[in-house]
Amino acid sequence: MKKIFFLLGLLPALNCFCQTDRSSFDPKVTEVWDLKPVKISPAKKIGDPPSDAIVLFDGKDLSKWTTAQNSEAKWDIKDDAMIVTKGKGDIKTKQTFGDMQLHIEWRTPDEVVGEGQGRGNSGIFLQERYELQVLDSYESVTYSNGQAGSIYKQSIPLVNACLKPGEWQTYDVIYMAPRFSENGRVIIPAYVTVLQNGVLVQNHTQIQGGTEFKGLPVYRAHGKASIQLQDHGNPVSYRNIWVREL
Numbered sequence: 001m002k003k004i005f006f007l008l009g010l011l012p013a014l015n016c017f018c019q020t021d022r023s024s025f026d027p028k029v030t031e032v033w034d035l036k037p038v039k040i041s042p043a044k045k046i047g048d049p050p051s052d053a054i055v056l057f058d059g060k061d062l063s064k065w066t067t068a069q070n071s072e073a074k075w076d077i078k079d080d081a082m083i084v085t086k087g088k089g090d091i092k093t094k095q096t097f098g099d100m101q102l103h104i105e106w107r108t109p110d111e112v113v114g115e116g117q118g119r120g121n122s123g124i125f126l127q128e129r130y131e132l133q134v135l136d137s138y139e140s141v142t143y144s145n146g147q148a149g150s151i152y153k154q155s156i157p158l159v160n161a162c163l164k165p166g167e168w169q170t171y172d173v174i175y176m177a178p179r180f181s182e183n184g185r186v187i188i189p190a191y192v193t194v195l196q197n198g199v200l201v202q203n204h205t206q207i208q209g210g211t212e213f214k215g216l217p218v219y220r221a222h223g224k225a226s227i228q229l230q231d232h233g234n235p236v237s238y239r240n241i242w243v244r245e246l
Contacts, residue, residue, distance in 0.1 A: 002174065006243075007233075015131075023184050038052075039062070039165075040052045047103065047105070047170060047240060048240075049103070050244070052244055053103075053144075053242040053243065053244050054095065054242060054243050054244070054245070055241075055242045056093055056095075056227070056241040056242060056243060057082060057123065057230060057238065057239065057240070057241040058080075058240075059077070059080030059081065059240075060075075060077075060197050061077065062075065062077070062082065062091070063092060063095065064093060064094055064095065065091045065092065066091065066092060066093075066094055067088075067089050067090065067091055067092070068089060068090045068091070068128075069089070069091055073088075073091040074088045075088055075091060075231075079119075080147040080239055081107070081237040081238060081239040082237065082238050082239070083230050083236070083237045083238075084122055084229070084230075084232070084233075084234060084235055084236045084237075084238075085231070086108040086178075086231065086233045086234075086235070087231070088231060089231050090125075090228055090229060090230050090231050091228070091229050091231075092125075092128060092226035092227065092228040092229070093226045093227045093228075094226070095226070095244060096223075096224035096225050096226050097224055097225070097226070097227065097245060098127075098177040098223075098224045098245070098246075099175065099176050099177050099246035100173075100175050100243050100244060100245055100246055101172075101173065101174055101243065101244040101246060102124075102171070102172070102173040102175065102227065102241075102242075103170070103172050103173075103240065103241070103242050103243070103245045104124060104170070104171050104173075104238060104240070104241045105168050105169065105170050105171075105238065105239045105240045105241070106122070106134050106164070106168070106169055106171070106236060106237065106238050106239075107166065107167065107168045107169065107171075107236065107237040108120025108134075108135070108136040108165050108234070108236055108239075109136075109165060109166065109235050109236070110165050110166025111166075112136070112165055113166075113234075114234075115140055115141070116140060116141060116142040117135070117142055117146060118234075119135065119136045119140045119167060119234070120134075120135055120136030120234050120236055121134070121135050121136075121230075121232040121233070121234050121236070122135075122229065122230045122231070122232050122234060123152065123229070123230035123232065124171065124173075124227065124228075124229060124230075125211070125227070125229075125230065126129060126173070126175050126190075126192065126226045126227065127177060127190075127222065127224070127225035127226070127227075127229035128225045128226050128227075129189060129210040129211065129222070129225065130151065130192070130207050130210065130211055131151065131152040131193070131211040131230070132149075132150075132151060132152075132171065132173065132194060133146060133147065133148055133149065133150045133151075133152045134148060134150040134230075134236060135147055136148070136150070136162070136165050137160060137162045138162045138163065138164050138165060144156045145162065148160075148162050148169075148196070148200070149161060149162075149196045149201040151192065151193065151202065151205060151207060151211075152209065152211050153211065153212065153213070153217070154208050154211070154217060155202060155205045156209075157194075157196070157201035157202065158200060158202070158203065159199060159201060160202050161196040161197050161199040161201055162196070162197075163197060168239070169196065169197055170195075170196070170197055171194055171195070171196055172194070172195040173192060173193070173195075174192070174193040174194075174246075175190070175191075175192050175193075176190060176191045176192070176201070176246075177224075178190040178207070179189055180219075180221040180222075184220075184221035185221075186219040186221075186224070189206050189207055189208070189219070190206075190207040191204050191205065191206055191207065192204075192205050192207060193205070197222040219222070227243070
């Protein structure tokens with residue numbers, strides 16, 4: 001209670017300071033000159049990688065990818081896109097990442113087959129654990145925290161920003177990795193912001209733990225890890241994948 005009265009007592013003084021005549025202040029006191037942002041070259045075309053990006057797939061080959069079991073990635077490549085090849089399993093980047101900005105373009109099949117979770121299903125696993133859902137949710141109905149743009153089974157997208165099946169869509173992701181103590185307890189959870197087709201669908205969303213199909217999510221301590229793409233049996237396509245380490 002004493003602390004409350006103390007803080008209340010400071011309010012008049014703070015208010016007085018805020019209304020002080022600042023005409024005599026030296027503006028240089030609040031100028032920062034010795035810390036300069038690193039200069040990069042932004043992309044000339046929206047969606048193209050800036051100069052400091054790591055290009056993970058440029059339409060040519062899967063040399064920067066491997067299977068989840070660390071063997072040769074064998075998804076098909078056609079028209080500058082990689083295509084989920086049923087039965088070939090998930091693939092993941094050879095390079096591992098923590099905090100990052102990720103750009104990835106995806107397309108569900110133009111031939112509509114199935115419904116709900118069986119229609120154009122794949123997923124982007126950040127650090128191999130936290131799934132950003134890829135799904136044909138244009139006119140297909142499923143549970144809201146499992147549709148495109150969701151953090152699977154955790155966070156419903158703010159809006160449904162999906163395009164028609166067969167059209168290329170984009171995810172632009174800002175991901176902040178979780179921090180763990182030495183004994184493995186989570187100190188700071190992971191956070192993610194996602195724009196789908198230029199529309200905000202996840203706004204600094206707290207990730208509750210690793211993605212689980214059954215049961216509640218749980219954190220398990222880890223370090224840097226790969227970006228993993230899911231083989232859910234549907235021929236979903238991906239292209240123009242790049243990442244910036246933050």
